[in-house]
Amino acid sequence: MLLDYLPILIVMGFALIFTIINVFLSSAVGPRNPNPQKLSTYESGMEPIGTAHNRFSVKYYMAAMLFIVFDIEIVFMYPWAVIFKSFDGGMMTYVVIEMIAFILILIIGYLYMLRKGAIHWNVLTEK
Numbered sequence: 001m002l003l004d005y006l007p008i009l010i011v012m013g014f015a016l017i018f019t020i021i022n023v024f025l026s027s028a029v030g031p032r033n034p035n036p037q038k039l040s041t042y043e044s045g046m047e048p049i050g051t052a053h054n055r056f057s058v059k060y061y062m063a064a065m066l067f068i069v070f071d072i073e074i075v076f077m078y079p080w081a082v083i084f085k086s087f088d089g090g091m092m093t094y095v096v097i098e099m100i101a102f103i104l105i106l107i108i109g110y111l112y113m114l115r116k117g118a119i120h121w122n123v124l125t126e127k
Helices: 002-029 058-082 089-116
Strands: none
Touching (some): 058 089
């Protein structure tokens, strides 16, 4: 049984050796010409304004959570919908009840986000 995993271990070993060799070769052979222009912070061609320690609004994270809720919903509902007709009569009611419970949990998360105001962006009024 453990012999079945031998090809995977061999590929992982080759990948590890290849990675180590490339890291050491790039540090040994690669050019080193640091200057102030190369060491400066670059993002979208704009000079940075302020420090990198600015805080993000909580609404940013709430919108990210809202995206994850809908993303997970679709990831789990699509395969369920594809194989839905393959279930027999007794199993079909169980599967439908489980999907309804899953959707209800997601709706609770969505309503929580609505109540907290994750969708309402007051960009013009906030400073």
